[in-house]
Amino acid sequence: MTRGVFISFEGIDGAGKSSHVGSLAQAFRTQGRQVTVTREPGGTPLAEKLRALALNEAMDPLTEALVMFAARRDHLLQVIEPALARGDVVLCDRFTDATFAYQGAGRGFDLDVLHGLERWVQAVEALPAGSLRQPDVTLWFDLAPETAAQRLAGARVPDKFESQPVEFFRRVASGYEARMQADPGRFERIAADRPREAVWQSVQACLEARGWLK
């Protein structure tokens, strides 16, 4: 049976990642793969309710981290694990790196606590004890916060995170950088400051190089 592949998309708000999720799903489907497209926080009825709270209500950083990980646990068990077990390609718009980048680096919340939550939440039955479910590859759309802010201006009504100042997103970007340093083999850094077509070529090239797209 075909092995499932778990691909996450990361980057600061406005980096341009969502534009490529649908194109990648189409590319995999064209090659005969079943694709599950999903997002975090969200992806299940419960996790979508938690998303609405996390994106719209003020809360302290620990509460925010717990809400993100609670949504993630439900999403993993209900959607991601069954899809991987079926052999699907799972395309997930954000995963745990976003919690380290936004709650950890952005809000300054304790990284040790986040590591602890990661260990609890991402231990799943399909993996041996001690291993965690992580994406097979994480596409990090890297863009200067000023450029992302220009792209977002007028594009949509900002939520709680999108209305943060440029300084916040500088910290978030440094959080992504740190996650990449800690697990370089998992990350593909995509230079997102180029026209959409050039960014798309890079996305395809990364997945071809890993043998997942032909």
Ligand SMILES: Nc1ncnc2c1ncn2[C@@H]1O[C@H](COP(=O)(O)OP(=O)(O)O)[C@@H](O)[C@H]1O
């Ligand atoms: N390569 C690009 N160049 C210019 N604008 C872009 C590019 N990619 C996306 N955009 C625009 O930038 C905004 C944010 O893109 P989006 O895909 O929603 O970002 P994200 O999902 O990372 O928050 C949208 O208005 C989108 O049309």
Ligand SMILES: Cc1cn([C@H]2C[C@H](O)[C@@H](COP(=O)(O)OP(=O)(O)O)O2)c(=O)[nH]c1=O
């Ligand atoms: C998954 C996750 C997202 N977030 C934030 C990042 C984004 O600002 C927001 C939602 O992400 P996203 O779905 O990318 O927003 P949009 O659909 O508006 O492009 O949640 C966290 O703070 N922590 C997390 O763990």
